[in-house]
Amino acid sequence: MSDSSAVLPGYPDPLWIQAVALVRGEIERGVLKPGMRLAPERELCQQLGISRVTLRRALGHLVEEGVLSASRGRGWYVSQTAQPKKEWPNTLESFTETAARMGLTPHSRVLQNRIDPATIDQAERLGIAPGTPLFSLERVRLLNDVPIGLDLTRLPLGLVPELGELDFTERSLYATLAEAGVEPVRADSTIEATKADDRTARHLEVAPGEPLLVMHQLALDADQEPLFMSSIRYAGERYRLRTSFSRAPQ
Amino acid sequence: MSDSSAVLPGYPDPLWIQAVALVRGEIERGVLKPGMRLAPERELCQQLGISRVTLRRALGHLVEEGVLSASRGRGWYVSQTAQPKKEWPNTLESFTETAARMGLTPHSRVLQNRIDPATIDQAERLGIAPGTPLFSLERVRLLNDVPIGLDLTRLPLGLVPELGELDFTERSLYATLAEAGVEPVRADSTIEATKADDRTARHLEVAPGEPLLVMHQLALDADQEPLFMSSIRYAGERYRLRTSFSRAPQ
């Protein structure tokens, strides 16, 4: 289960990740049921042959996933909601991945595929110089041949020079970027509702004035550097976003 | 800056939180500028008089906030985007808190304030028995007297029995719950766009058929137990949601 880094070249899985997988496995196999108390930390350490610091890193990770919770002076408990949950909200998924998860077939109609110099606004958002060649890809995204959203993504051509020559009707942009080593880890997003203008309505096959869910995203890499920006206009009645807000400490 | 837990009764701030505040302070004061390298960990430990484990917990926290990033064998660097960012997306904020952050004055028109037995659907979502007394509060939320959203929140009356007798025109529901020890830490949310029905349109003072941003939330406590559910319908042109999606490992 979950060999998160085993694929990558360099490193073996850290001990604490193995501990995470082990506990998660026991929950999924039903050895640990919702509401049950875990063995005390010091005991688990012995069983797993790891130190308490390492164990606690694993437990902390499982808290973030919503699988465990701790109670001072009492012990660790399996969450009630932990059982059926295999899906995890608030993850950055590509349209292709979302489709796959729902068992639907994605494809695209490419409306634009061009290279322009970046405007001042675009350059500022992406942290590049104005005039830098910018690749723009506009697609109608469909699931099982039903238009779901209109996606306009822009990124510096320098990141993946061969982008301009590819056909994105079937290809996943995320997968293409990943192959070139461009790996977003976060996307800061704003979401609003608006009315469909004529052009968008035509491409999404809805009436003008119908509600749209508009999401603007800026994707960042592990160093918080901007990678690309995109805006997606979803047909209101055909798409539902899921996310999870967490309470900041205090 | 940021005395996160000093308000609460029990504990003093952990050391690593103080270290977080200290580093963040240096960045905000401009002592550390975007792109700059921090002193090596072992050196910082000496300066701050804390152990490396503790320091690293603080640095890890700042990575999550997008303020720092680490580079193996090279050092810690201040993110380029760290400078102007004081706001942090993806936090669960009450309407009152959001208003305060934006410097606006919130208030409410209470449309309903009642107690009913929970339906089967409601009971299932909240993890309680059907028929349990359920407190329902429906409010038009206004900022500077402009209607922004229509909020319908329901929670088991047992959590805070005196809820039925309070006036929520000026009062914050979140603050009231917090006083009673009800502290949500997460809210799983779905977001969609739809058209305003007649009743909603009237209360939000928009035309029927105008776009709405509809958010359904289930708030959970630290043990992942459901606390309350709410649905908020925002006037499309008057509200913009912010969130941040993160890429799941692998």
Next chain:
DNA sequence: AAGTGGTCTAGACCACCCC
């Protein structure tokens, strides 16, 4: 080869919960 982050350990003290 030296510097740096990434991981891990063993042991300690505290505050809380429950008997």
Next chain:
DNA sequence: GGGTGGTCTAGACCACTTA
């Protein structure tokens, strides 16, 4: 008072980067 989680320390080894 005994059990439990929450925090902290000092020291160690490894892998990567830079020169």
